[in-house]
Amino acid sequence: ELKVALTRHEELFGQLKTKYLLQGNSVEHVMREAKEDLNAAVTNCTPEHPESACGLITHLAACYSIIKCGREFIEAPAAEQPDRFVAPHRAQILTIYRLLHAHKTGQVSFWSWLIGAKGSARARKVPENHLAQVLTGEGKCLTLGLLAAFLGLQNVGSDVVCYRRVLTEQDWQAMLPFYRFVGVEDKI
Template sequence: RIIKEIKNTLIQSKLISEDKNEIGKHRDERYKKFNEKFLILNKAKVFNNSYLNIDLNDIEQEYSHLTRNDYTEFNICYLNLISFRQEMKLVQCGVNEKIAENDTTVQHVTSMLINMKRVSIDMPSFKTKINERIDELLNNYKSITNDSMTFTKLGTLLNQDKTGIGQTIISEHKSFQGYSLSLFNEKTRRHGITYVLSNLEGDSIERKLLEKRYEQFNRLYQELVQQNLKPNMKLDKLIENIKLIAGNRKQDPENIEWDADIRRKVPELAAHIFALWTLKNAEHYFEAEGSDNRDNYLLQPHAAQVISIFRMLGIGDKNEELKNNLVQIGTGEGKSITLGSMACILALLGFDVRCACYSQYLSHRDYT
């Protein structure tokens, strides 16, 4: 009788709770109690696994047709399945994850990635796992095609996605770092030195002098990059030259040295520091072999960053004095690189440098 009651209780019980706010601990406990009842039935040789019939293939088919309103409900089911698999040890139920896709055309891969990312966004419980699968798919696709142009085309199609999901893939997955860099460089190149100077606001600005200093910087920067940009490059000589230019200085807070010789060195030091930064991060450039815009795959300073450094150091004003200056740089315009390069220049010129930030997260992220 007891066995029969347990059997009927299990058959009549609703495994999936409809409570959207059910705590994970309570859900685990519920399935644990179910498992205890299964244990009794199993020992009595009464219960047969046929009572539990979960066809995961059918779930997979239904899953692809979910409407947005169904995502929340499915998410609850998934959380229940996690607890089920964890606590119901006697029930043989395996979840096999497999990607079997023969169509590797760039259009189809684009569509598949967008669909996967859509589910990742709308179903938080799947996010980590699906993002891992997206990374795996991208790495495999890059390896199979072995063609930077095909991968660039994939990035272009994702970037043109009108839903915005394609752009999210580009920004969140490392495989597209090179492509993201090329997009950024393409945009910033439209805002060259002429645009920056015409939109620059501030006190005591000598635009002609500032432009002259920038041209000195840019000419030397381009030369240094072209001279050293090669596979397996050795940068020891470039690093030694940076030290030689700076000299061995130690600034006295009571008597800061900022003469014409030091001011002349600022554009030169900036060019060498930025060239070193570009060359040490040139892996995407070599991956983009065959691309028409290969230079866009290099990390490069844009005019606004360089001018910001010059202005903070007083370069380009009437007297070119070193004094307190405040520079405003918009979100995503490269504050971290500007600050890091500025700190390097000042440290090389003998100053003690301390950088402060309002955000602990940004401080940890940008600390190197």
């Protein structure tokens, strides 16, 4: 199931990259379109459909790329565009899927329990927890930033911290334009 979910992510991400960055539109147009698509993905993300969480994560990844490198990518000569493109890599998406248990169809996932069944008559046993080890330089900031944005869009606040205050602040500043774009800076 995880391999299928990652393949779907890569296919949708490729479609979104083409739609947003390879059509010759201005960055302002691209940002409006990406925000509209993100809002639709949030609306469609329901605990009853675990695959919708994967789609929302892909839309968040596309929004991150637009905020991080969209203007530079669009303005760069075609030969330089591949070097300007920044996107979450497969291991980061895999980590998010595993932590949320979002790739599991037909089973209660942590995120669906958190926003859908917790405290209700439908409450189920909480799924097993997962840990993820992400080494230095392998993308903790972006992985946790995407995860926090996903939770924020579900009205679930989160704290992203590091063992050193300066690193926590550095990560916050790095992700703040993305958090503002998706509208979750007050939830993190």
